[in-house]
Amino acid sequence: MFDRDRWQEIWSVLKKNKFRTLLTAFGVFWGIFMLIIMVGSGKGLQNGAMEGMGNFATNSVFMWTQRTTMPYKGLPRNRRWTYTNEDIPVLRENIPELKYLAPRLQGGGYRSGDNVVRGDKSGAFNVYGDYPQWNKIDPVRILAGRFLNEIDIDESRKVAAIGTQVRDVLFKNGEDPIGQYIRIQGLYFKVVGVFEPINSNINFGGDKVRSIHIPFSTMQRAYNYGNNVGWFAMTAKDQYKAELIERKAMQILKKRHDVAPEDDQAVGHFNIGTEFDKMKGLFNGIKGLIWIVGIGTLLAGVIGISNIMLIIVKERTKEIGIQRAIGAPPKTVITQIISESVFLTTLAGYFGLVAGVFIIEMLATGMQQSSGSDNMFRNPEVDFTVAISALGVLIISGILAGILPARRAVKVKPIDALRYE
Amino acid sequence: MIDLSNIHKSYITGTNRLHVLKGIDLHVKKGELVSIMGSSGSGKSTLLNIIGILDIHDEGDYRLNGQLIHNINETKAAALRNKFIGFVFQSFNLISFKTALENVALPLYYQGVSRKKRNRMAAEYLDKMGLLDWSDHMPNELSGGQKQRLAIARAMIHQPKVILADEPTGALDSQTSYEMMDLLQAINREGITIIIVTHERDIAERTNRIIRLRDGNIGDDHQNGIKKETTGVFNRP
Ligand SMILES: Nc1ncnc2c1ncn2[C@@H]1O[C@H](COP(=O)(O)OP(=O)(O)OP(=O)(O)O)[C@@H](O)[C@H]1O
Numbered sequence A: 001m002f003d004r005d006r007w008q009e010i011w012s013v014l015k016k017n018k019f020r021t022l023l024t025a026f027g028v029f030w031g032i033f034m035l036i037i038m039v040g041s042g043k044g045l046q047n048g049a050m051e052g053m054g055n056f057a058t059n060s061v062f063m064w065t066q067r068t069t070m071p072y073k074g075l076p077r078n079r080r081w082t083y084t085n086e087d088i089p090v091l092r093e094n095i096p097e098l099k100y101l102a103p104r105l106q107g108g109g110y111r112s113g114d115n116v117v118r119g120d121k122s123g124a125f126n127v128y129g130d131y132p133q134w135n136k137i138d139p140v141r142i143l144a145g146r147f148l149n150e151i152d153i154d155e156s157r158k159v160a161a162i163g164t165q166v167r168d169v170l171f172k173n174g175e176d177p178i179g180q181y182i183r184i185q186g187l188y189f190k191v192v193g194v195f196e197p198i199n200s201n202i203n204f205g206g207d208k209v210r211s212i213h214i215p216f217s218t219m220q221r222a223y224n225y226g227n228n229v230g231w232f233a234m235t236a237k238d239q240y241k242a243e244l245i246e247r248k249a250m251q252i253l254k255k256r257h258d259v260a261p262e263d264d265q266a267v268g269h270f271n272i273g274t275e276f277d278k279m280k281g282l283f284n285g286i287k288g289l290i291w292i293v294g295i296g297t298l299l300a301g302v303i304g305i306s307n308i309m310l311i312i313v314k315e316r317t318k319e320i321g322i323q324r325a326i327g328a329p330p331k332t333v334i335t336q337i338i339s340e341s342v343f344l345t346t347l348a349g350y351f352g353l354v355a356g357v358f359i360i361e362m363l364a365t366g367m368q369q370s371s372g373s374d375n376m377f378r379n380p381e382v383d384f385t386v387a388i389s390a391l392g393v394l395i396i397s398g399i400l401a402g403i404l405p406a407r408r409a410v411k412v413k414p415i416d417a418l419r420y421e
Numbered sequence B: 001m002i003d004l005s006n007i008h009k010s011y012i013t014g015t016n017r018l019h020v021l022k023g024i025d026l027h028v029k030k031g032e033l034v035s036i037m038g039s040s041g042s043g044k045s046t047l048l049n050i051i052g053i054l055d056i057h058d059e060g061d062y063r064l065n066g067q068l069i070h071n072i073n074e075t076k077a078a079a080l081r082n083k084f085i086g087f088v089f090q091s092f093n094l095i096s097f098k099t100a101l102e103n104v105a106l107p108l109y110y111q112g113v114s115r116k117k118r119n120r121m122a123a124e125y126l127d128k129m130g131l132l133d134w135s136d137h138m139p140n141e142l143s144g145g146q147k148q149r150l151a152i153a154r155a156m157i158h159q160p161k162v163i164l165a166d167e168p169t170g171a172l173d174s175q176t177s178y179e180m181m182d183l184l185q186a187i188n189r190e191g192i193t194i195i196i197v198t199h200e201r202d203i204a205e206r207t208n209r210i211i212r213l214r215d216g217n218i219g220d221d222h223q224n225g226i227k228k229e230t231t232g233v234f235n236r237p
């Protein structure tokens, strides 16, 4: 393969037609360049979308109540109903596939002006009553202190974990919020933790940086929710689909609250898993499209190479005839021509690859410098396997491009080749 | 060395069929120096190409060094050519992008001889042809005579049993032609069989045996009292 005579021959042939060689090589260069750019950008788009929900427990379901639409067991339609604390153990016991269950309440008040006050500072924030499990379903990054824990729930402590923007509004720059008190709708809560969101692309009702989490039990008692549960968030164990727990939970809850089993309107629900799958499907579709278009472009380039190899072989008919007359076996001639084709394809493709990766890297660094946290296009990248498989595709296409011209070269009788003018 | 019996060859162009060789019987022994003459289009080149396994006869038996040439594939033919035959062409047929040395070394390359060894041998043969100083020159930098000497070196390097030369002097002036014949005669004296196709009577006169083709048959085949050599060009300093 790597013998000097062969390379010398490849080189002299390609050199003889510099311009034509260059043009042909450009086809392959462009093909692989476009492929890399598209794959990299597709990946960037996907990263942007996926990173905003990267840590979210994706096989999660949310469930709230809506008015009934059917009469049932003597109860009228259009009835309001709510989940209650008693539902919690029943769900836990009857759905073994459940990994996390987080009953939630959302406090009111923030719509009607500033609901949270500290000294002379105040702001309007979302207040949630939560179980510690919530932080497993939609994890946050704790910057100081801690999130809520079981003891907070058991003792209905008046403690709060606050988002970064809450901290920025209520506290002076550099002031340590941990252990300080804030007043939420008239009641004092001790700040036990400050967090920043990780999954910034998934929000419920409000920006997470402007959220305050207090213990679920505290919220029920302090703000007169009785034993009402606003909604349930639940996650299935890893090996189960979210639809399964979704279906089971709906069945149990309807039964417990005398809602007609076929009344689908009465339970509002949202399945992150399905949304996530749709998104994944979309990106896989984009990826597939990119490869189809990319390979198509590349193929056009390869056909160009095959074409030029045919012309080269035709021009060299006599010279190949001489070589065969003095003893070059067909195998040598064939490998020679295929090597030329592979050389041309791979060299051009390699430059395309390098140029493509270079552009993608430039984009990536440019993006890092101007980073906003919720970019829809993030970290475009070309992974090593893509580059390697692209090179593999190139070498194979080079061989394919060379086969036809090589066969053409040995098909003529040596004497006819020698006579060729 | 070369045994032809009842060799036929026709060319088919479109609907026409041109019967060029009509049953040639020819035996050339090892070490002979033979010339083939005949009018243009009489089939001299066709015959030589069949002997050189560059082309295939339609009918009859051809034995090269005792081996029947029949139904052989191109790989085998290439190997046989490489082993037994050296070619010298009227138009030299040198490879334009290779240096003189590389051109001469080429047959050895196809035999898989190492680069070092084949370059050493090529230099030796170039030296015999008085072309050592031109080793690194490209063929287009050489004169016609030099080119043909280069071609002879290439035809010799793999030590073939037979050298086939199709009008080797056709493109050379008479002085150079004689030098070429001196060379071929010298090579022949080393025991190598040589067949030369030529139009020129004085070239044929310098071979031991003259064969005339006429109408696709051998019209005349006679031994020839060889003329003297001019000078010892071969092995000159
Ligand atoms: N490949 C071919 N296809 C068709 N006809 C051919 C082919 N090669 C040779 N011929 C014909 O066969 C005949 C013999 O050709 P050949 O080349 O053997 O003649 P030649 O004796 O060498 O002539 P010259 O002295 O002019 O070289 C000619 O009439 C020629 O036109």
Ligand SMILES: [Mg+2]
Residues within 6 Å of the ligand: B044, B045, B046, B166
């Ligand atoms: Mg001829």
